[in-house]
Amino acid sequence: MDDAADLAARFNRVRARSRALAAPLSPEDAQVQSMDDCSPAKWHLAHTTWFFERFVLAERDGYTPFDSDFDFLFNSYYQSVGTMHARPHRGLVTRPTLSRVLEYRDAIDARMRERLGRDDLDTHARQVLLLGTHHEQQHQELLLTDIKHAFWCNPLRPAYRDDLPVAAGRDTPVDWIESGERIVEVGAPAWPQASAFAYDNESPRHRVLVPAHALASRPVSNAEYRAFIEDGGYRNAALWMSEGFSRIQRDGWARPLYWDEDLQREFTLGGMRDIDPHAPVCHISYFEADAYARWAGARLPTEFEWESAASGHAVEGHFADDTGGLHPRAATAGRGLRQLFGDVWEWTSSAYMPYPGFRPLPGSLGEYNGKFMCGQWVLRGGSCATPPAHVRASYRNFFYPPDRWQFSGLRLARDLSDRTR
Known part of the structure; x- marks a missing residue:
């Protein structure tokens, strides 16, 4: 520029x-x-x-x-x-x-x-x-x-736009993409010293040890999350962080934000619509994502596991353009990791903290990110409401654990017992 x-x-x-x-x-x-x-x-x-x-x-x-x-x-x-x-x-x-x-x-x-x-x-x-x-x-x-x-x-549940397209998805199986223990570089070179733009919270670029793990090939779907609900997931205290279980009891959470009680319809920017069972579940909090992962016998990925996987992929997906429908879409058939970018922000298990050697921007603009590095959790990848070309593999979004009104979903991760794989 x-x-x-x-x-x-x-x-x-x-x-x-x-x-x-x-x-x-x-x-x-x-x-x-x-x-x-x-x-x-x-x-x-x-x-x-x-x-x-x-x-x-x-x-x-x-x-x-x-x-x-x-x-x-x-x-x-x-x-x-x-x-x-x-x-x-x-x-x-x-x-x-x-x-x-x-x-x-x-x-x-x-x-x-x-x-x-x-x-x-x-x-x-x-x-x-x-x-x-x-x-x-x-x-x-x-x-x-x-x-x-x-x-x-609004009790009338009006649509933001009546002309948003509806995309019918189809079921795609989940594969587990394994990665051995390794040291990787994460983050972005500090801007504006570096020519490519990145926020100050993405820098400095540094090395981290990523343990052997596996990532799910796509985000968790609505159908998969519905099974968690129907299995009593919101009533099983053993699955939840203490603060999260207190929150669902206090506020009466029993399903993702915008879902109807029958678990068949949801509110979208195009108004009330049938839930696509194969599209990524969205509008869930960190607490819900973490509880689901525990129910599924898995966990949330760290932000470094996510970034090391995404760094080799083009930033392509369903973003906030005029054809995407402003709603998550089901994954397409294929091999390897899919939907890393767009559709839903993916909760990670990483607290929003400064990187080693972090320096905020000078002056008033130093208030942009750094002073919020307390009590929040990192999300990665962008969503169907994110402007195209705004995100990158190193981009760190952050929200508080109870927040649900963003297009936030999850991808599962697992540890690998064989650390040489």
């Missing part, structure tokens, strides 16, 4: 995609906040705009902000740049209106394009702009997952 024209093209493409994702939403849709962890679509549109204004445009002396109140309203968690409106109350910000937020986007886009057109960004500003486009792609996924939760909370 050293070339200004390439950077401008990426900026325009990402910004246009956010508008397209929000296009099916009414002003009322864009306002709603269904739980503390979600944000209104209007807020996502504004916050991603604020990022470019605050960290690129406003870095120049004498800059006049579009609206001085927006620095408080649309800051997310950057304590070093000022105070912010409380996250659980973002849905109460009825003003500015959606039309005003879109006006804000248009104005900041024009200012950014003017700077790009004049090649008036130094090296640091270009790096922040590139980071900002990846940041916005993360919010594109959140916009989809958050509006899905909001529409599910």
